[in-house]
Amino acid sequence: MLNVILADSELELIPKKLWNHPVIKKFVKKRKKDVRYTLLDSSYHHKAMKNLKENYRRGRPDIVHFCLINALESILNKENKLRIYVHTRNNEVIYVKPETRIPRHYNRFVGLMEKLFKNKKIPEGLNLLKLENKSLKELINEISPSKLFVMHPNGKYLSPAKVGEKLSKYEDPCVIVGGFPHGDFKSKIEGTKISIYPKELTAWTVLNEIIINYENKIKKKKEGKI
Amino acid sequence: MLNVILADSELELIPKKLWNHPVIKKFVKKRKKDVRYTLLDSSYHHKAMKNLKENYRRGRPDIVHFCLINALESILNKENKLRIYVHTRNNEVIYVKPETRIPRHYNRFVGLMEKLFKNKKIPEGLNLLKLENKSLKELINEISPSKLFVMHPNGKYLSPAKVGEKLSKYEDPCVIVGGFPHGDFKSKIEGTKISIYPKELTAWTVLNEIIINYENKIKKKKEGKI
Numbered sequence: 001m002l003n004v005i006l007a008d009s010e011l012e013l014i015p016k017k018l019w020n021h022p023v024i025k026k027f028v029k030k031r032k033k034d035v036r037y038t039l040l041d042s043s044y045h046h047k048a049m050k051n052l053k054e055n056y057r058r059g060r061p062d063i064v065h066f067c068l069i070n071a072l073e074s075i076l077n078k079e080n081k082l083r084i085y086v087h088t089r090n091n092e093v094i095y096v097k098p099e100t101r102i103p104r105h106y107n108r109f110v111g112l113m114e115k116l117f118k119n120k121k122i123p124e125g126l127n128l129l130k131l132e133n134k135s136l137k138e139l140i141n142e143i144s145p146s147k148l149f150v151m152h153p154n155g156k157y158l159s160p161a162k163v164g165e166k167l168s169k170y171e172d173p174c175v176i177v178g179g180f181p182h183g184d185f186k187s188k189i190e191g192t193k194i195s196i197y198p199k200e201l202t203a204w205t206v207l208n209e210i211i212i213n214y215e216n217k218i219k220k221k222k223e224g225k226i
Numbered sequence: 227m228l229n230v231i232l233a234d235s236e237l238e239l240i241p242k243k244l245w246n247h248p249v250i251k252k253f254v255k256k257r258k259k260d261v262r263y264t265l266l267d268s269s270y271h272h273k274a275m276k277n278l279k280e281n282y283r284r285g286r287p288d289i290v291h292f293c294l295i296n297a298l299e300s301i302l303n304k305e306n307k308l309r310i311y312v313h314t315r316n317n318e319v320i321y322v323k324p325e326t327r328i329p330r331h332y333n334r335f336v337g338l339m340e341k342l343f344k345n346k347k348i349p350e351g352l353n354l355l356k357l358e359n360k361s362l363k364e365l366i367n368e369i370s371p372s373k374l375f376v377m378h379p380n381g382k383y384l385s386p387a388k389v390g391e392k393l394s395k396y397e398d399p400c401v402i403v404g405g406f407p408h409g410d411f412k413s414k415i416e417g418t419k420i421s422i423y424p425k426e427l428t429a430w431t432v433l434n435e436i437i438i439n440y441e442n443k444i445k446k447k448k449e450g451k452i
Contacts, residue, residue: 063330066330070434073428073430075386075422075423075435105288106288159445161442197301199304201299201304204295205301208296208300209301213438216439
């Protein structure tokens with residue numbers, strides 16, 4: 001089983017101090033949303049985010065959307081060998097059951113996340129998605145993986161295929177991938193740092209490489225070829 | 227160089243006979259769009275599509291969006307070894323320059339596609355995206371690949387890693403992936419049919435597997451390991 005944590009993801013509700021900004025007020029009214037449960041989205045709220053700390057990286061539900069859509073539709077997940085967790089900048093963790101069908105449509109995905117921030121569980125009873133207050137460290141302790149890796153531009157270079165090979169040597173390894181567009185992790189990061197490419201890659205590109213190369217290697221192992 | 231064609235993609239403008247449907251009229255007015263250049267989107271136009279032929283598969287710009295976002299951000303594309311083409315149900319072909327930055331935000335992507343259907347080239351001069359009337363057969367003739375493969379659920383089973391290996395044996399192979407949610411290709415398909423998984427996969431899952439496994443193999447080849 002491969003555990004992947006999308007860490008410090010830029011997924012959050014609109015901070016309270018922006019609620020009265022004209023851009024936010026107009027947005028919420030037009031979409032008939034509840035301002036208390038509306039996701040921050042830099043594509044729409046750029047002007048309102050002008051004085052927000054770390055505004056250059058915040059409000060990116062699209063990154064979480066692409067990552068979940070890719071992860072949950074992967075062969076590895078269909079073989080029930082993947083667990084993906086979304087950890088946010090505000091130290092919340094979203095638990096995602098492998099059978100969850102994430103809406104393909106971005107606006108529907110945003111609506112779903114807003115409902116999750118409000119109700120903490122979706123759907124009530126099945127709990128395909130569940131949100132809890134939890135730090136990255138607490139989540140890692142909970143998973144207690146046999147080995148922890150962090151995808152990091154300053155890490156030791158390994159080709160994606162080699163990363164798959166390395167991961168496949170452990171029982172239930174865990175890989176941390178940054179769920180933000182630029183810069184470094186906000187959380188304190190432990191684990192072996194690995195880089196798969198000399199230039200910056202998007203979170204979903206790194207995720208795809210890890211998932212597919214891990215799947216290749218455990219498949220080969222199962223077939224007795226390694 | 228790997229050529230990938232996303233074929234029979236469900237990307238089209240709203241058909242003329244739906245322009246006067248109340249659902250469409252309301253949608254166009256609310257978004258201040260020009261009905262002549264508005265993309266069909268099953269998430270919004272479901273009710274208006276009730277009597278539309280093949281409505282169960284049409285109006286899926288999200289599939290093209292995910293595929294382009296994954297392909298263009300891949301390591302293979304950053305190494306300039308990928309060309310991706312979008313062929314649509316109405317026999318149009320979108321040429322995508324590898325350096326194109328596709329909007330991450332779905333609504334922005336839709337706006338861009340609408341502009342492309344109107345102007346045929348974006349941006350004027352640079353032509354990062356170019357739309358031409360062309361059938362799948364004409365496009366294949368133009369690419370004239372050394373070998374043509376078609377990803378197809380009825381094809382011969384090969385593991386994703388084996389597909390990468392097979393592709394890497396040809397100079398400029400071409401792979402066709404269906405850009406639709408269900409059913410079969412509408413265009414007449416030639417080429418060697420391959421299946422990588424016994425169950426249905428999304429277009430972007432297949433695309434990711436092909437791109438990453440091809441990249442692994444040509445990398446190994448370059449390093450003299452095959």
